[in-house]
Amino acid sequence: MSEKIALFGGVYSNYLALEATLRDARNRGVDGIYCLGDLGAFGPYPDRVFPILRSSEIPVVQGNYDHSLGNDMDDCQCGYTDPRDNYFARLSYRYTYEHTNDHHKRWMQTLPVEIRLELGGYDILLCHGSPRKTNEFLWESTTSSQFLEKLLRDHDADILCATHTGIHWDRALEGHRHFINVGVIGRPENDGHTHVGYTLLEVNGVPRVEYVPVEYDYRRLAGEMADEQLPEEFIETILTGWWTTCLEILPQKERRRGKY
């Protein structure tokens, strides 16, 4: 008998996409839904995601943003290295910090940095960036397979699931083991499409991975971002599907696919 779970990351305050994602996953009859962290950032009204997540009792891994907000830190620990990227990250973090209720912050402080589960005989490890560092970027074009094999060995898992980069990908490894970057539902993937997406992991003897695009009312989100005076650059990304910030951390292959 097969077992199927839904995995998503990077909510980035996009409560409209969160509702659409949960609806889609439930319609597919999944056995569980998991969030890989980064609840705030980028979008408007950060408090709106918490009732949706918590009333559904969705297990959540702590992302770097959640760790920062939960511990009242000065910055988001996003791991950017470029001054312009950091400028926008600071704007976003300040807005999110000021608009997140304290009891949500304290809840984020309690989130686990990893979740382990077993699915169809496979040991699954859910983390945010990588199991060794919450804000490690694992991009498809700069992560060798032998490195992923080592992470699986070191952390005793068959299937490793992460997010953090904002662009989904997955790679089959030796012996049906797998790495999955589940993507994010907070903003589009720098591919000119306005949808976001999540990942279905189904195990029926062997694991099967499917990325599911999710349409949501992005115009409404963009309008609310404008109401909240969030940067034009962020709104453009929501409306066009192209990233305008966080670009300098992209490796060449991923950067080349984008517009900027």
Added chain:
Amino acid sequence: MYPSETHTTDYPAVELKALDQLWFQVSGTRCNIACEHCFISCSPANDSFGFMSFEQVKRYLEESVDLGVKEYYFTGGEPFMNRDLPAMLALTLSYGPATVLTNGMLLKEHRVRRLAEIERDSLYSLEIRLSLDGYTREMNDAIRGDGVFERAMEGMETLVEYDFLPIITVTKTWDDSEDQRVLDGFVETLKARGYRRPRIKILPSIKRGKEIARSRGYDRYEYVTKDMLTGFDRDQLICHSARVATDRGVAVCPILLDAPDAMLGTSLREASRSYTLRHQACYTCYLYGAICSNFASGEEDV
């Protein structure tokens, strides 16, 4: 009194956490130019380290699999002086992502076309880091030599023509107050030469080798102590996650290559032992954070 470079009591040892980055000193210390700020004084005449052979690179690549190396870097000297570099890169890109640090002067079109094919056939990125030290001929050539600016810019144009997005790597030789003006100068010049979305990495200067004569050496208080590493994120230090293979063994990092204690072994495993930060250049790494990697900030953050 401050300890000298030979007095070791207060120097911290840093373990290799994991070998994430494997560097290849693929052209040794041989370079077709002789920059005024080169921290290992590379030049056409410096043969302290020689070219690596294809077989040497292959052997280290094979050894790197079990160690879980995440990415590879090729440096020198000028890596493209080694005629086997394209073949080495093609092989490397079957193991993982690769980055080449070049002065951009030997990027003839047929060579760039080959590099583009190598990257297209791989899952991984082949990053090119192209060094420039000024956005004008005068500013650049004062450091890198007469005629270098124009040839490097031509190399940059060829890379862009073949859809590479080279990371323009600049050693900071100006005052902090000039930061924005210099950055704007680079962006404007690169765009005017057809590089629509330039990627730029600013590096601090390393006060070793020829750079000592160009600017100054380190002050005697500029070194890393055990206390300084308390609570410090050691991932900021390149020796925490990297080693550099050369034609004569494996060294701790690309910066200390010619230091007497830098050679740690003849295999990656042997060279995985800890290293004591007794050099003043370690202070620059401490201060600016893993400056050699592609995505380190180069900004002072402590």
